[in-house]
Amino acid sequence: xxxxxxLRRGSDRWWLPRSAGATEAIGHLLLAAGRKQQIDSATxxxxxxxxxxxxxxxxxxxxxxxxERVDPRELVDWxxxxxxxxxxxxxxxxxxxxxxxxxxxxxxxxxxxxRTLPMERWxxxxxxxxxxxxxxxxxxxxxxxxxxxALDNGPAAADEPATDCMLQQLARMMQRQMSLEESFDQxxxxxxxAALK
Numbered sequence: 001x002x003x004x005x006x007l008r009r010g011s012d013r014w015w016l017p018r019s020a021g022a023t024e025a026i027g028h029l030l031l032a033a034g035r036k037q038q039i040d041s042a043t044x045x046x047x048x049x050x051x052x053x054x055x056x057x058x059x060x061x062x063x064x065x066x067x068e069r070v071d072p073r074e075l076v077d078w079x080x081x082x083x084x085x086x087x088x089x090x091x092x093x094x095x096x097x098x099x100x101x102x103x104x105x106x107x108x109x110x111x112x113x114x115r116t117l118p119m120e121r122w123x124x125x126x127x128x129x130x131x132x133x134x135x136x137x138x139x140x141x142x143x144x145x146x147x148x149x150a151l152d153n154g155p156a157a158a159d160e161p162a163t164d165c166m167l168q169q170l171a172r173m174m175q176r177q178m179s180l181e182e183s184f185d186q187x188x189x190x191x192x193x194a195a196l197k
Contacts, residue, residue, distance in 0.1 A: 001099060001107070004060045005092035007130070009141055014134030015096060016056040017107050025050040025057070026083055033084045039076070047076045048151070055114040056107075059126045062146055071149040072119075097133055106132050120148045 002023065006013040018026075025047045032039045039047075051058045051072040061075040064082070086092060110128055117125065123145050127137035 001104060003093065003096055003099070003133075004056065005086045005089065006094075006096070007060065007063055007134075008091075009138075012135050013095065014130040014137075016060050016129055016133075017099075017103075018056070019054055021050050022054050022057040025054075026079070026087070029080050029083045030087070032080065039080050044073075044076055047079065048072045051075055052119055052151075055111070055122050055126075056129055058119065058122055058148070059129055062123055062148060063126070065146050068146055069149055070146045072151055103132055118150065120150050123148055 002018045004016045004018045004022070006015055008014075028043045028046060029039065032043060051061065058072070058075065061079055062070055064086075065075065065078060067074075070078075107129075110132075113128075114122060114125070126145070127142065130137050
């Protein structure tokens with residue numbers, strides 16, 4: 001398990017765990033951002049399902065939201081627009097504490113507890129997640145948290161098998177980037193040689 005970028009309020013920082021499902025969902029959003037494309041319906045559905053089943057990811061996105069109410073569709077749009085900047089920020093993981101066995105044990109208990117709660121209530125108990133790796137959450141901040149609206153389509157569907165391979169897409173994107181950099185370097189070298197003549 002890894003961490004999501006920190007949530008900050010003043011000088012306080014909170015760290016939430018990043019599950020494999022959240023990592024995959026974020027990876028798909030990063031791939032779409034890297035291609036400068038809108039996210040497709042399959043990616044949107046995948047990220048919505050992840051938000052509906054992964055309390056830390058929903059808490060991370062919702063506490064970054066500036067409005068009073070939000071639903072998972074809006075959080076997907078927010079993540080699509082902001083995930084690259086949040087993960088690339090030099091501050092994102094600055095001072096991240098190591099994950100201990102005790103932290104993982106607490107997170108597992110919280111996952112079990114949150115499975116019994118409807119998604120709309122997750123923010124009411126979000127401080128339980130935040131205080132595993134962060135200071136006590138103030139009532140002032142808690143009062144500013146948005147209300148989560150559930151989607152009308154019922155509970156989240158089970159994950160569908162992925163029809164595309166995120167790692168393959170990422171590898172191809174990196175291969176294209178390296179090819180462009182190599183072409184640029186070759187063109188630069190030709191220009192320098194021509195300038196010396």
